[in-house]
Amino acid sequence: VVSGLYEAAKPTVLSHPRPIVSVMQFLYTFIANKIDPEDLTEQMAQVSSLLDRSVVVDSSTSASVSEPVNEYKITKSSRWNLATVDFEKLKEEFKETKHKHIAIADMKKLIEKKIKQMLKTNEGRVSFAERYRNIIDRYNAGATHTEEFFEELQRFAQDLKEEEQRHIREGLTEDELEIFDLLAKDKLTKKEEQAVKLAAKDLITSLLNASPKVLVQDWWRDAHTKAKVRSVIEEVLDEDLPESYDKESFDHKVSQVFDLVQRLAVNDERWAS
Numbered sequence: 001v002v003s004g005l006y007e008a009a010k011p012t013v014l015s016h017p018r019p020i021v022s023v024m025q026f027l028y029t030f031i032a033n034k035i036d037p038e039d040l041t042e043q044m045a046q047v048s049s050l051l052d053r054s055v056v057v058d059s060s061t062s063a064s065v066s067e068p069v070n071e072y073k074i075t076k077s078s079r080w081n082l083a084t085v086d087f088e089k090l091k092e093e094f095k096e097t098k099h100k101h102i103a104i105a106d107m108k109k110l111i112e113k114k115i116k117q118m119l120k121t122n123e124g125r126v127s128f129a130e131r132y133r134n135i136i137d138r139y140n141a142g143a144t145h146t147e148e149f150f151e152e153l154q155r156f157a158q159d160l161k162e163e164e165q166r167h168i169r170e171g172l173t174e175d176e177l178e179i180f181d182l183l184a185k186d187k188l189t190k191k192e193e194q195a196v197k198l199a200a201k202d203l204i205t206s207l208l209n210a211s212p213k214v215l216v217q218d219w220w221r222d223a224h225t226k227a228k229v230r231s232v233i234e235e236v237l238d239e240d241l242p243e244s245y246d247k248e249s250f251d252h253k254v255s256q257v258f259d260l261v262q263r264l265a266v267n268d269e270r271w272a273s
Contacts, residue, residue, distance in 0.1 A: 085110075087154050094150050104146070107153045108136075114160050120269075121174045123260065124181040125163065132156060175271050176200045182256045183241070185249065192242040199240035203257065204271060206236050215272060220262045230258050 094103050115132060118125050135156060139149045167177040180200040188196065207215055207229065214232055219225035234254050241250065264272035 085157075087158055091151070091154060094147075100146050100150070104150055104153070107150065107157065111153060111157055111160065114157075114164070118160065118164060122178040122181065123263075124178060128160065128163065170197065172197060172200065175204060178260070179203055179257060182260060183237075183253050185245070188242075188244075192244060195240055195242045199237055202236050202240055203233065206232050207261065208271065215265065220265050226262075229261060230254065233257050233261070 090103075090107075094100065097103055111132060115125075115129050119129065135149075135152055138144055144152065167174050170177060170180065172180060176197070177200070180197055183196050183199055184193070210232055214225070214228045216225060219229060237250065237254055237257070241253070245253065261272050264270055267273075
């Protein structure tokens with residue numbers, strides 16, 4: 001509702017350089033950061049219809065409405081895209097802005113939304129969520145100043161951007177990268193790393209294309225079908241993993257992959273659903 005009324009009021013709301021305009025901007029941005037636009041589709045349609053029926057233009061004043069004044073800048077964090085955002089530009093804008101808390105709220109919203117999305121495609125990224133929480137906790141405890149906090153958020157957002165594109169650099173799909181991260185261990189040679197990537201690819205292919213089918217509906221409810229799924233995982237890893245994986249490491253990796261596949265199936269998510 002606030003968004004609809006605010007947008008409907010432009011350019012008038014921006015044409016008069018009064019202190020109340022800055023207050024309206026603050027309230028608009030604050031509320032926008034608390035609401036997910038995707039949850040308001042029906043309500044926004046109703047507001048739009050209501051405005052069409054109710055807003056009347058006063059012809060005596062419409063001719064005198066001036067063009068928007070560039071003095072006021074409205075930031076809509078919901079439209080930011082991590083893949084295209086210019087961090088250097090944001091850094092410079094932050095130095096000039098009077099409402100640094102709004103810029104911080106925008107950056108936090110961008111980061112939190114992206115972390116949520118990235119965790120859905122790779123559970124191993126939980127370390128990013130933990131790192132973000134530590135950044136927030138240090139700031140709340142007064143360990144960092146506002147400017148330092150914003151710069152730290154920027155660096156973290158850049159790291160998220162790199163992580164989001166890592167599967168491309170590795171030559172894997174998002175799903176294959178998740179399994180690769182589970183299977184990988186420290187000090188792999190380049191040759192061993194390629195073997196682990198092959199194992200990640202083969203695991204998904206083998207589980208999806210096994211004959212007879214192993215990922216049957218609700219397979220995780222029955223001990224017999226669970227054993228079949230685990231057997232396929234063991235066969236693929238036994239074939240593809242490097243010899244540097246001893247029995248203990250092998251068994252641990254089998255269990256990790258099986259647990260992941262089972263969680264995806266139970267939650268009806270992605271390729272294992």
